[in-house]
Amino acid sequence: MSKHQNNRQKLQEGFPGQRMIVLPDKLIEDVAISDLTSALFLTDAGFYPRARFHFRERESGCREYILIYCIEGRGVIETPKNSLKITPNTFCIIPPDTPHTYFSDSNDPWSIYWIHFQGLYAPHFFSKYAPLGEIHNREVFFDERRLKLINSVLFALEDGFASHNIEFVNLNMWQILTSFLYQDLYSGNVSGKDSKVSDVIDLMKASIDQSLTIQDIAEKVNCSPSHLYALFKEHTGYSPLQYFTQLKIQRSCYLLSFSDLSIKEICCKIGIADPFYFSRLFKKVMGLSPSQYRRKHKG
Numbered sequence: 001m002s003k004h005q006n007n008r009q010k011l012q013e014g015f016p017g018q019r020m021i022v023l024p025d026k027l028i029e030d031v032a033i034s035d036l037t038s039a040l041f042l043t044d045a046g047f048y049p050r051a052r053f054h055f056r057e058r059e060s061g062c063r064e065y066i067l068i069y070c071i072e073g074r075g076v077i078e079t080p081k082n083s084l085k086i087t088p089n090t091f092c093i094i095p096p097d098t099p100h101t102y103f104s105d106s107n108d109p110w111s112i113y114w115i116h117f118q119g120l121y122a123p124h125f126f127s128k129y130a131p132l133g134e135i136h137n138r139e140v141f142f143d144e145r146r147l148k149l150i151n152s153v154l155f156a157l158e159d160g161f162a163s164h165n166i167e168f169v170n171l172n173m174w175q176i177l178t179s180f181l182y183q184d185l186y187s188g189n190v191s192g193k194d195s196k197v198s199d200v201i202d203l204m205k206a207s208i209d210q211s212l213t214i215q216d217i218a219e220k221v222n223c224s225p226s227h228l229y230a231l232f233k234e235h236t237g238y239s240p241l242q243y244f245t246q247l248k249i250q251r252s253c254y255l256l257s258f259s260d261l262s263i264k265e266i267c268c269k270i271g272i273a274d275p276f277y278f279s280r281l282f283k284k285v286m287g288l289s290p291s292q293y294r295r296k297h298k299g
Contacts, residue, residue, distance in 0.1 A: 249281065
């Protein structure tokens with residue numbers, strides 16, 4: 001696989017701002033026999049931001065299931081049967097013992113969260129993702145709760161392997177997988193994404209540095225504010241402005257990690273005029289102040 005990748009630089013890890021935690025084998029053995037955690041447990045997890053030259057090949061696969069969730073950029077996941085293009089807000093689960101290769105796009109490298117997991121119930125979760133056993137790239141709505149949940153797991157692991165940390169992490173694995181596999185219910189979304197909603201999200205991404213009202217957005221997509229609000233709430237579980245705010249916070253995380261811009265300058269980039277309001281909003285969403293987040297994740 002990946003013969004066209006032979007001439008490019010390849011990195012398994014070592015990316016600026018990366019987070020990576022691997023549980024010791026002895027701890028995994030204990031978790032695997034615990035009544036509380038044996039049904040579903042994590043063995044490795046991390047976050048690779050803007051992972052240029054990221055490349056991983058496992059000719060015999062590995063013993064765990066691997067969840068890969070892309071929030072930015074592009075990449076490819078290859079197995080003997082599939083070649084999947086991974087784009088923002090898509091995920092994939094690779095089953096155990098499956099030969100695979102994955103790599104980021106050279107021009108638009110991905111930012112991915114990844115989790116290796118096992119457990120008695122792990123095959124059941126995989127069957128919900130791939131009823132016919134074939135892996136595929138599945139799109140999910142952006143949801144700040146999902147990111148906050150995954151980050152809370154990484155923070156707990158980074159604080160050490162105390163028993164209550166490990167229990168917290170593995171009990172949260174149920175919620176993490178639920179957020180991907182039952183996203184309609186998790187997000188309060190009971191039907192597919194409407195094309196009007198997709199148009200609005202595209203507009204938001206293109207206008208991330210602006211401060212738009214719901215009236216502004218509605219006019220740009222030829223829709224009344226009340227209809228737009230109801231439509232967006234139905235299909236995403238959020239109001240248009242709540243969703244727009246989430247995209248702004250997502251962008252600010254990137255700027256805090258990979259730029260030297262001041263908080264005030266970042267506010268200008270995401271269309272928020274008041275730095276104090278931004279700081280309060282950021283902490284509410286991410287659980288850390290912007291300064292704390294930068295110290296923890298600055299590349």
